[in-house]
Amino acid sequence: MEVSTIASAERKLSPKIYDAARTRGIILDAAEEIFAELGYSAARIDAIAKASGYNKSLIYQYYGDKLGLYTEVVKRAxxxxxxxxxxxxxxxxxxxxxxxxxxxxxxxxxxxxxxxxxxxxxxxxxxxxxxxxxxxxxxxxxxxxxxxxxxxxxxxxxxxxxxxxxxxxxxxxxxxxxxxxxxxxxxxxxxxxxxxxxxxxxxxxxxxxxxxxxxxxxxxxxxxxxxx
Missing domain, CATH: 1.10.357.10 (Tetracycline Repressor, domain 2)
Structure with missing residues (x-):
């Protein structure tokens, strides 16, 4: 593959990679606030989805379940x-x-x-x-x-x-x-x-x-x- 073709491919992939990282950060920010406000037991994925602006299916895709999301919040902090x-x-x-x-x-x-x-x-x-x-x-x-x-x-x-x-x-x-x-x-x-x-x-x-x-x-x- 020519260098110009590789560079073009990288330019196309970069925004997706950046958006994914940004999306994860926004979801974790929202989750951290909800968990801090309500505690793990009372927190709901619906509330986190609403606060983050992303749907539940994407949150489940990234983190599996509520415990997986909570784990990432703790890990990041x-x-x-x-x-x-x-x-x-x-x-x-x-x-x-x-x-x-x-x-x-x-x-x-x-x-x-x-x-x-x-x-x-x-x-x-x-x-x-x-x-x-x-x-x-x-x-x-x-x-x-x-x-x-x-x-x-x-x-x-x-x-x-x-x-x-x-x-x-x-x-x-x-x-x-x-x-x-x-x-x-x-x-x-x-x-x-x-x-x-x-x-x-x-x-x-x-x-x-x-x-x-x-x-x-x-x-x-x-x-x-x-x-x-």
Whole structure:
């Protein structure tokens, strides 16, 4: 096949490829909003189709069923979070001093907490999905074919930090990543309830103040008190 013929064929295929990717993105955006608003159990493909502007048959063609669609919503959000925080955290975890130097460990806690807060505030629908899952005892989450990385490296660092006397001796290292994430998510999710006292997280000043408080709570909660 001549080069000109190949180029012509590519030009004809490109819009279709682009449209398919764009269509998937629009459907996932609509699905994420519906799942965030109603939770998995109450969400309906009809509502997602209406919100996206595409028919149900196309959604089923792309994702198979509601669970397949939900899986892709979770997968996309997790991968976006990984793009934002994954490489950053991975670099911090490579620091040989992390589990033996209190200052390095404290800096690690602050940096990872700030990254997580920033991501969740920019993706609040995903935060709501997490709370719907918690309300439904994570039943759907445990069925999905994609398993988000729970970062076993965090557990490994916690074990080493406890061995060196940085992590509290009365803290189970297995709970280390769970406690950090729960403090972050619960604080952010509950902020609207206490907005009359706290102020709105839409304000950069309130957001920074709240982030600092979360950081300090985590640091003082997991590090050996004598090192603070």
């Amino acid at each position: 997790d991968q976006i979070g990984e793009q934002i925080t994954g490489s950053f955290i991975s670099e911090l975890l490579k620091d040989d001093k992390l589990a033996s130097d209190p200052a390095a460990f404290k800096s690690f806690l602050e940096s990872t907490t700030r990254q997580a807060v920033s991501f969740l505030l920019e993706h609040r629908s995903y935060l709501r999905i997490l709370f719907w899952e918690a309300a439904e005892d994570w039943k759907t989450w445990n069925q999905i074919t994609y398993r988000p990385d729970d970062d076993p490296q965090m557990h490994k660092v916690a074990l080493a930090a406890q061995k060196s006397g940085i992590l509290r001796q009365d803290l189970d290292p297995a709970l280390f990543p769970m406690l950090i994430m729960n403090v972050i998510t619960m604080t952010l999710q509950s902020s609207a309830r206490f907005e009359h006292l706290l102020g709105s997280l839409d304000s950069p000043q309130i957001r920074e103040q709240t982030t600092r408080q979360i950081v300090q709570f985590i640091i003082h909660g997991v590090m050996e008190p004598s090192l603070l």
